[in-house]
Amino acid sequence: RLKQTPRFLKVSKPLMEKKRRARINECLEQLKTLLENHYTNNIRKRKLEKADILELTVKHLRNLHSSINPLKHPEYQAGFRNCLNGVNQYLMRENSTGSIRLNMLKHLSSSMLAAGEPASCNSTADS
16 A cells, blocks of 8 residues: 655645546536537637637537426326326226316316327216
């Protein structure tokens, strides 16, 4: 085991800093390449500084995050419709009063409509 002498620390600290900077620069290059592939001509025409790369990356991630709405995914919508039908069948089986069943189905339908998808149920409230 190496002794942690002042001389050893003097030599190793700059070496560690050099490696850290190399890692940062390598990651920035990878980000730049990814951004160039996505934004094509807009980025390649100018030299990007490190701050530019980071700002564009943050902007891109924010755009991705805001464009992904799980409520709009077909799997989510299909699951919601299955749930709506399951609730309807359960309430029919349990001989719930028409008003309870109707209110529950209205509530679930309005929740789905608020998410941007018309809800449909195989059975109407008076079946």
